[in-house]
Amino acid sequence: RLSRSFSLQSGPRSRLRARSAAVAMVFPRSVFDAQCALLDSPVKRMRSRQHGDSRLTAASMTRSDVIILGGGLIGLALAGALDASGLRSVVVDPVDPDSWKDAKFDGRTSAVSSSSRRMLDTIGVGDHFPEPRCPIPTIRVADGLAPGGLAFEPPAGDDEPLGWMHENRHLRAALKARAEAGTNIDLLWKSRAAQIERGEHGVMVRLDDGSELAAPLLAVAEGRNSPSREAAGIRLARWQYDHAAIVSILRHE
Numbered sequence: 357r358l359s360r361s362f363s364l365q366s367g368p369r370s371r372l373r374a375r376s377a378a379v380a381m382v383f384p385r386s387v388f389d390a391q392c393a394l395l396d397s398p399v400k401r402m403r404s405r406q407h408g409d410s411r412l413t414a415a416s417m418t419r420s421d422v423i424i425l426g427g428g429l430i431g432l433a434l435a436g437a438l439d440a441s442g443l444r445s446v447v448v449d450p451v452d453p454d455s456w457k458d459a460k461f462d463g464r465t466s467a468v469s470s471s472s473r474r475m476l477d478t479i480g481v482g483d484h485f486p487e488p489r490c491p492i493p494t495i496r497v498a499d500g501l502a503p504g505g506l507a508f509e510p511p512a513g514d515d516e517p518l519g520w521m522h523e524n525r526h527l528r529a530a531l532k533a534r535a536e537a538g539t540n541i542d543l544l545w546k547s548r549a550a551q552i553e554r555g556e557h558g559v560m561v562r563l564d565d566g567s568e569l570a571a572p573l574l575a576v577a578e579g580r581n582s583p584s585r586e587a588a589g590i591r592l593a594r595w596q597y598d599h600a601a602i603v604s605i606l607r608h609e
Contacts (some may be wrong), residue, residue, distance in 0.1 A: 358469065367524070368562070380468075382560065384542060395399070412497075417424070417560075417568045417569065417570050418446060418568070418569050418570070419569075419570050420444040420445055420446045420542065420570075420571045421438065421443040421445060421475075421569055421571060421572065422434075422438055422443065422444075422445040422446075422505050422572075422573045423445070423446050423447065423448065423559065423561055423569050423570075423571045423573070423574050423575070423577055424445055424446065424575045424577060425448050425449075425517065425549055425561075425574070425575070425576050425577065425578055425580075425584055426447075426448075426449055426545065426576065426577035426578040426579065427447045427449030427451065427453070427532075427535075427545065428449070428528070428529065428577060428579060429527055429528065429531065430577040431449065431577035432445055432447065432528075432531035432532060432535050433531060434475070434479055434575060434577065435447050435535050435541045435546060436479040436480060436531065436534045436535060436536065436538065436541075437475075437479045438476070438540070438541075439479075439535075439538035439539065439541050440479040441542045442540065443540060444540040444541070444542075445534065445540065445541055445542070445543070446541075446542045446544060446569050447460055447541065447543050447544065448459070448544045448547050448549060448561070448563065448569070449544070449545055449546075450546060450547065450548045451545065451546070452545060452546055453528075453532055453545055456525055456529065456532070457529075458525075458529045459481070461607070462524040462525055462528070463524075464523075464524045464603070465521055465522065465523050465524060465605070466521070466522055466524055467492065467519050467520075468519055468520050468521075468522055468527075469515055469518070469519045470519055470520075471519060473489075473519065473520055474518075476530075477521065479534070480534050480537070481530050481531055481534045482510070482529040482530075484529070484531075484533035484537075485526055485527075485529075485530045486520070486526055486529050486530070487522075487523070487526045489520035489521065489522055490517075490520060490521040490522075491517035491520055492516055492517050492518045492519045492520060492521060493509070493518070494507055494509050494518070495507070495508040495509075495518060496508075503579075512533050517593070531541070532543065534589075540583065542596075544563070545586075547563050547564065547565065548563065548564045549561050549562070549563060549564075549583075549584065550562050550563060550576070551553070552563045552584065552587070554574070557572070557575040558570060558571060558572045558573075559571060559572075559573070560572065565588075571592045580592075
């Protein structure tokens, strides 16, 4: 997910790190561990080219540098970062993106830290937001109705906000517009991965319409109910906080 922590970094050094931040955000260590776990998982492994697997050279197969399963916030951010670096990706997602326009699809908001916002600007997402961002000048933390609390503010002389608030639907719209403008991104909406085959030299994904994709790397960004994770036998720990909350969006002047 987009970082919800707040960075006070600013200046040229942090901007030079913006592109590398994209990799850190969309490739946490757990993702690499998950990919390694797939090698010995129930997902069918693809035979090596050296063993005469002709499917890797089939004319009908679409090739790219990375196949991304999931076209949500993380999947599209990764596609934009790869495109900004000159790498081709194919994004596969079963959702109809027109449904994103309705706030009922995802009425949540996300706090985008200043460093994550610079990363989005670096890969070309910042110019596509349909609504202006809401700056976060101060973060106040209170323990219920108890007196006192904490207040987080930027250092003296730093006029950069701690972050910005965005409605998730606006984040999705900006990321989708950036992906559509990319020259190295293929978007396959309303499509599902029917079969995944991994081999020593890459991965092949067969979609539900029979078409095939091939790439050296598969990135799974399908969310918490990932069917690819379930098929790979990667276990997930779950727990309940037993909390209830009321979330509201207020319009004010």
